[in-house]
Amino acid sequence: DTEVTQTPKHLVMGMTNKKSLKCEQHMGHRAMYWYKQKAKKPPELMFVYSYEKLSINESVPSRFSPECPNSSLLNLHLHALQPEDSALYLCASSRKDRGRGAEAFFGQGTRLTVV
Amino acid sequence: AQKVTQAQTEISVVEKEDVTLDCVYETRDTTYYLFWYKQPPSGELVFLIRRNSFDEQNEISGRYSWNFQKSTSSFNFTITASQVVDSAVYFCALSDPSNTGNQFYFGTGTSLTVIP
Numbered sequence A: 001d002t003e004v005t006q007t008p009k010h011l012v013m014g015m016t017n018k019k020s021l022k023c024e025q026h027m028g029h030r031a032m033y034w035y036k037q038k039a040k041k042p043p044e045l046m047f048v049y050s051y052e053k054l055s056i057n058e059s060v061p062s063r064f065s066p067e068c069p070n071s072s073l074l075n076l077h078l079h080a081l082q083p084e085d086s087a088l089y090l091c092a093s094s095r096k097d098r099g100r101g102a103e104a105f106f107g108q109g110t111r112l113t114v115v
Numbered sequence B: 001a002q003k004v005t006q007a008q009t010e011i012s013v014v015e016k017e018d019v020t021l022d023c024v025y026e027t028r029d030t031t032y033y034l035f036w037y038k039q040p041p042s043g044e045l046v047f048l049i050r051r052n053s054f055d056e057q058n059e060i061s062g063r064y065s066w067n068f069q070k071s072t073s074s075f076n077f078t079i080t081a082s083q084v085v086d087s088a089v090y091f092c093a094l095s096d097p098s099n100t101g102n103q104f105y106f107g108t109g110t111s112l113t114v115i116p
Helices: none
Strands: A004-007 A010-013 A018-025 A031-037 A044-050 A053-057 A064-070 A073-079 A087-094 A110-114 B003-005 B010-014 B019-021 B024-026 B033-039 B046-052 B059-061 B064-069 B074-079 B088-096 B103-106 B110-115
Touching: A004 A087, A010 A018, A018 A031, A018 A087, A031 A073, A044 A064, A044 A073, A044 B103, A053 A064, A073 A087, B003 B088, B003 B103, B010 B019, B019 B110, B024 B074, B033 B074, B046 B059, B046 B064, B046 B074, B074 B088
Parallel strands: A010 A110, B010 B110
Antiparallel strands: A004 A018, A018 A073, A031 A044, A031 A087, A044 A053, A064 A073, A087 A110, B003 B024, B019 B074, B033 B046, B033 B088, B059 B064, B064 B074, B088 B103, B088 B110
């Protein structure tokens, strides 16, 4: 099973709303990631969690707040977003025991529209 | 600095033609990892291959093959006898082993359209 599950698949939210994106994997991976992807662009790394601890934050605005409650779950809490935050948000996971070169497995993403 | 260049933005081929997607990378590391991912319209990035810098053997998997040449810093991807289902955006990526996490440096992607 190489599945990363993301919910919801689509989300429309207002600029004053608070919402959360969820990601789940059961592959025993101990590294989990959030990426943001705008149309016709490559994915951009937002956050990396390693063994449930935040290890990389790519200077993401505080209106995006990640959380890793356990080794299988990753959340991204959204608050006071701007229309330019509209994008595809991808979650990924990878093994840690193959060193830093392990391949990442991605979910199908959440298509977020901020109105 | 790490960088991945995919010079081909869009490619169109007729079904059953062969097509090669180019990838050129830059890194100062001696140990690094290269990847290819496929992104169909559904959005999910599908892992295709991983190659470390010490393994220059070319690889074939069905209609897919990869040519890794350290001398030219290239990691090209060939699809033989293309099919409509191959239509997608393909990303080449480099993994930086010096970070605490697996940070991937993605190329800008090549959009492949296979015309029936």
